[in-house]
Structures are given as structure tokens and as C-alpha cells.
Amino acid sequence: MExxxxxxxxxxxxxxxxxxxxLSHLMNEWHSIVLNIQNDRYTEEQAGPEFARLRQLLTDxxxxxxxxxKKEETYFFPLLGRHIGYEQGPIMxxxxxxxxxxxxxxxxxxxSDGEFSLAQMKQITRDAGEAFEILTVHFVKEESVLFPMTARVVKKEEQERLFEEMHTLIV
Structure with a gap:
């Protein structure tokens, strides 16, 4: 559990x-379907329902x-941007x-709305795969660059206010 x-x-x-x-937990649910379609692990009959499930999981x-x-763009980025600049660099x-x-x-x-052949599903799922790849790297960048930067440059009072602003549910 490390x-x-x-x-x-x-x-x-x-x-x-x-x-x-x-979000990573949710991503792993739908990414496994993407990988199974991309790596020919489904027959055409199996792929159809899984493709529909992928569509629903991504919709959800x-x-x-x-x-x-919205939390990041409304509260976090503007606050950090006041300290490190906003128009260029990591926030942008x-x-x-x-x-x-x-x-x-x-x-x-x-x-993805409709009936497709396995080859078409394979083509269409590339977008979902790209979203997964970008999100995975995106989270690492935020956690290894922006989050630690906050501890160094944002004043304690500002950090406390930011906590209050962002202490809301995303579901």
C-alpha cells in the first residue's frame, strides 16, 4: 500500500x-478496457459490450x-501563479x-456512439488511451513540481485559506 x-x-x-x-482508480477501470481492445484480447462479440462499458465509464x-x-483552476493555480508567474512555465x-x-x-x-467493428473500436479507443497517458504524466508533474513548490513559496496563511476553499467533494 506504499x-x-x-x-x-x-x-x-x-x-x-x-x-x-x-481519479487514478477510476482511470484504471476504463484503461484496462482500452488495453484489452488495443491488444486484441476480445473477440468482436466480447468487444462490443466492453466498448459500451468504456463509453459509460468515461462519461461518468x-x-x-x-x-x-475546476478547483485547481479556480483556487490553486491563481494563488501559485501570484508567487511564480502565471503566463509561462509550469502552470500554463x-x-x-x-x-x-x-x-x-x-x-x-x-x-463512440453506435455499433462498430473491432477494427473501428480499436481506432476509436486510441483517444481514450491518449487521455489516460496524458493524465498519468499530468498527475506526476503536479505532484512532483507544483505541489512541492506550494510548500516553498506560498505563505502559511494562504495555504490555510486554500485548504478551506478546496475542501469540497468532487463526486
Missing amino acids: NDKLMNSVPAMRILENEHHY FKEPLAQHT SIENEHEEIVAYIDHFLHH
Whole structure:
């Protein structure tokens, strides 16, 4: 259970880190279907229901992801940006990734409504796979760069206010 431990000492960052754990759990549910389709582990008959399940899991995933992203973009990034700059560097890059992740998920959802051959499902699931890959690296960047930076540059009073602002559920 070593991977389940929260690494950050700043309570507000522990909230976001905990949300990353939850979102990663959800991601692993749908990513296993992506991998099974991509690696030809399903027959055409098996793939259809799993593809539909993948679509539902990604549809369900969008809301907690959106709530998490909203917290970061409303409270965390503006506060950190006041200390390290906002217009360039890590915050801008992370926000661009937010848009890219949503674009891949939405593209998958747009193109996945209907009946498809196994070859078509394989093609369509690439977007879901890309979303997973970007999100995985994205979480690592936030946890290894932005979260520790918060402990160094954000004043204790600001950290406490940030905790109060972000202490809400994403589901």
C-alpha cells in the first residue's frame, strides 16, 4: 500500500493528491478496457459490450475530473501563479494539458456512439488511451513540481485559506 500514501505536507495539496488517487482508480477501470481492445484480447462479440462499458465509464469520469480541474483552476493555480508567474512555465503547461485531456475524452465520446467493428473500436479507443497517458504524466508533474513548490513559496496563511476553499467533494 506504499503508493496509497499521500506525499505532500501542505493540507490543500493533500486534498488534490487524494483526488488524484481517486481519479487514478477510476482511470484504471476504463484503461484496462482500452488495453484489452488495443491488444486484441476480445473477440468482436466480447468487444462490443466492453466498448459500451468504456463509453459509460468515461462519461461518468468526466464529472469528477471536471470538479477536480475546476478547483485547481479556480483556487490553486491563481494563488501559485501570484508567487511564480502565471503566463509561462509550469502552470500554463498544466492548464493546457487540462484542455487536451478533455478534448481527447470528448473526441472519444463523440465518435463512440453506435455499433462498430473491432477494427473501428480499436481506432476509436486510441483517444481514450491518449487521455489516460496524458493524465498519468499530468498527475506526476503536479505532484512532483507544483505541489512541492506550494510548500516553498506560498505563505502559511494562504495555504490555510486554500485548504478551506478546496475542501469540497468532487463526486
